[in-house]
Amino acid sequence: MFRPKLLFTSLAALALGACAPQDPQAVTSAAIAKQVILPTYSRWVEADRQLAVSALSYCEGKxxxxxxRADFQHAQKAWAELQPLLVGPLAEGNRSWQVQFWPDKKNLVGRQIEQLVxxxxxxxxxxxxxSSVVVQGLSAYEYILFDDKSNVADATQKARYCPLLTAIGERQKQLAEEILASWNSTDGMLAQMTTFPNQRYADSHEAIADLLRAQVTALDTLKKKLGTPMGRQTKGIPQPFQADAWRSQSSLPSMRASLAAAQTVWAGVDNKGLRGLLPADQKPLADKIDAAYAAALKLFDSTPRTLTEMLGDDAGRQQLNDIYDSLNAVHRLHEGELAKALGIQLGFNANDGD
Structure with missing residues (x-):
């Protein structure tokens, strides 16, 4: 029997459901996953595909x-952009070590490559x-193309190292493709950051907390990547060979790429980043974080010299100190005021104990 009252009640319930406000943290998590993280992972895959082609082409004399070397630096930049986005499978196990081995305080990269070839x-x-993660990634690839000992400009040396170079290129391509496929799988990270609850996150707040932890860890790592070669842990004695990507002189460009990627998570696309979750009364904090990012990026952009060159004189070291202080400001704002404003307990980060 047809029941108009029941039909009206059902339609009203549907209408109310359609008008219900969306969970802003779920919207932000999904937006960051789709508009920031996934495109960055896709660029990383493309850069590693090009790296594999480049290794083969170089070894074939094409x-x-x-x-x-330029193709390596492109892959290095793509990897640096992923640092603030290390949530999910790439942050688990030793996968990130398979991409880049740093810090390398005992020159394990050089020693193990020589043993392996x-x-x-x-x-x-x-x-x-x-094989060891030490020889699988970009640090090993960089050693072959840039180190004086490998000296691949010499034809005999090139022939000696080329099998390993092409193997690393292929290995990095495979690893990147595996990670991206995992992200896009039915129950992968993209789905887990979009629909809640799921096996990883009980709710959207957990996903946002995971993103902020990745940011805080990445910003802390940036400070270490700059502070270590500056000698902040060695009584002010510079340690240029402890820098990230020092052989290719890519240290500062890599750091800038990581910082810019962190800023993208903060700002988001169409204001659907962490910034958009702050209530109106937190505008002073949002403005403070905006300014901190802008100041740090401006300092990177005003330093045309390499890290090694800057470590060699007082003016350069002062510039590096200024950059370090600017990174520290961004890091502290995320770790302290932003975490508090978003109601997130950070706990330990991946660098604790280093």
Missing amino acids: IDLATA TAQPQIDAAALAK
């Missing part, structure tokens, strides 16, 4: 050393995947 002169990607 491109020169300068082009091969002697022990397995015709190594391929499958065998490399079973």
Whole structure:
């Protein structure tokens, strides 16, 4: 029997459901995943695909050393942009170590590469995947193309290192593709940051907390990547060989790329970043964080010299101190005031104990 009253009640309930406000943290989590993180992972995959092609082309004599080095620096930048976005599978296990081995206080990269090219002169990607993480990633690739000892400008040396170079290129491509496929899978990170609850996050607040923890850890790591070569842990004695990507002189550009990526998570696309979650009465804090990012990026952009060059004189060291202080300001704002404003307990970060 037709019941108009029941139908009206059902339609009214549907209408109310459609008008119900969306959870802002769920909207922000989904927006950051779709508009910031996923495109950055996709660029990383494309850069590593190009790296694999580049290694093969260089070893076949189709491109020169300068082009091969430029392709490495492109991949290094793509990886640096991922640092503030390390949530999910790439942050688990030792996967990030498989991409880049840092810090390397005992030159394990150089020592283990020399052992490997002697022990397995015709190594391929499958065998490399079973080797130490030290020789699988960008740090090893950089050593081959840039270190004086490898000296691949010499034809004999090039032939010696090329099997490993092409294996690393292929290994990095495979790893990046695996991670991206995992993100896009049915129950992958993209789904887990979009629909709640799920097996990773009980609610959207947990996802936002995870994002902020990744930001805080990345900003803390940036301070370490600059502070270590500056000698902040060695009584002011510079340690240029402790810098990230020092062989290719990519240290400062990599740091800037990481900072810019962190700013994108903060600002979001169409204001759907962490910034958009702050209530109106927190505008002074939002403005303070905006200004801190702008100041830090401006300092990076005003330093055309390499990190090694800047460590060599007083003026350069003062500039590096200014950059460090600016990074510290961004880090402290995220770790303290932003976490408090968003109601997030950070706990320990991945660098605690380093």
